[in-house]
Amino acid sequence: MRHLLVAAGLMTAMAAATVAAADTPVLTVYTYDSFVSDWGPGPAVEKVFEQDCGCDLKFVAAGDGAALLARLKLEGARTEADVVLGLDTSLTATAAETGLFASHGRSPVVDVPNPVGEPGAWGDPLFLPYDWGYFAFVHDRVKLPNPPKSFEELVESDVSIVIQDPRSSTPGLGLMLWVKALYGDKADTIWEGLSDNIVTVTPGWSEAYGLFLEGEADMVLSYTTSPAYHLIAEEDDSKAAAVFPQHYMQIEVAGKLAASDQPELADQFLGFMLSEAFQSLIPTTNWMYPAITPAAGLPDGFTAPVAPDQAVLLPPEDVAELRDEALAEWRAALSK
Structure with a gap:
């Protein structure tokens, strides 16, 4: 009898746990691979x-940033995502055109030095920023003590680089726009010159940075803040960002899906994303500048090598107009 009572008790407990799990709402957030990594x-x-x-917060890794938007376009209103975290302002105009996103209803004041708008003001009704940074080529200062200091110097050098595909990766797209913003109609000439320096093009940032760390290339497209990871997490000061006259900015954003079956939870998450609790995690986990500077400030390793007046950022609507042309130039140069 005692065994029967124990068995009955276990079954009751299991049934209660199942009911509790069924009653727990799930918030699904699509994001990029490195965000959900053990160190992210x-x-x-x-x-x-x-x-x-x-609730149960469920992160779904869907490749790199640009791959997120491609997946959403494929899934449409049938997507399971409630929130997408990991697009950037290079993609927001295209994302808005899908009609898949709902207004967040917020007007936050952020610490993003926006070159194309009033610093601090955030007016996008669909997407909220959570971090930002400057793209840069990262190198090992021991192996490459005198890196190129401009795209022209890079083209003239025999320095090898690893970059990301602009069709799937927001850093890859950022590099393509960086070149386009600086050189305009002559961007194809820069890409033709860079084609000799490029070892490989990876789908996303994680693959490219891994190849660089394995010694497959002299430099990798990453961020000015990437060396802070090595300095703070590994006590390794051998990595540095090559400083060019101008650097393209990235502002990463998140948005709520209009088809979400958890709209209130999605709103709660977006509010949490701008809170001290979330923003204080960004510098030493995502290794970017937080959209809102934490009360404790930034770690010492985050001294900015790039001044705000060196920042380049195309407005989202300009990106939508230039992207196809820039991509055609990129593909033509790298296919030769």
Whole structure:
């Protein structure tokens, strides 16, 4: 009889757990691979948010940033995503045209030095920023003590580089726009010159940076903040960002899907994303500048090598007009 009572008790407990799990709402957030890695912000964000939301926060890694938008276009209104985190302002105009996103209803004041608008003001009704940074070529200062200091110097050098595909990767798209913004109609000439320096083109940032760390190339397209990771997490000061006259900015954003079946939870998450709890995680997990500077400030390793007046950023609507032309130039040069 005792065994029967124990078995009955276990079955009751299991049934209760199943009911509780079924009653727990799930918030699905599509994001890029590195965000949910063991060293990325995803695990900590999930732990902190779930303490207050009474929900199950489910991150789904979907490649790199540009791949997120491609997946959403494919899934359409049938997508399981409630929130997408990992697009940037190079993609927001195209993302808005899909009609898949809903207004966030917020007007936050952020610490993003926006070259194409009033610093601090954020007016995009569909997408909210959570971090930002400057693209740069990262190198090992021991192996390459005198890196190129401009695209022209890079073209003239025999320095090898790894870059990302602009069709799937936001850093790859950022590089393509960086070249287009600086050189305009002569961008194809720069790409033709760079084609000899490029070792390979990877789908996303993680693959490219891994190849660089394995010694497959002298430099990799990354961020001015990437050396801070090595300095703070590994106590390794051998990595540096090559400083060019101008650097393209990236502002990463998140948005709520109009078809979400958890709109209130999605709104709660977007609010949490701009909170001290979330923003304080960004510098030493996503290794970017937070959209809102934490009360404790930034780690010492985040001294900016690039001044705000060196920043380049095309407005989202200009990107939508230039992207096809820039991509055609990129593909033509790299196919020769």
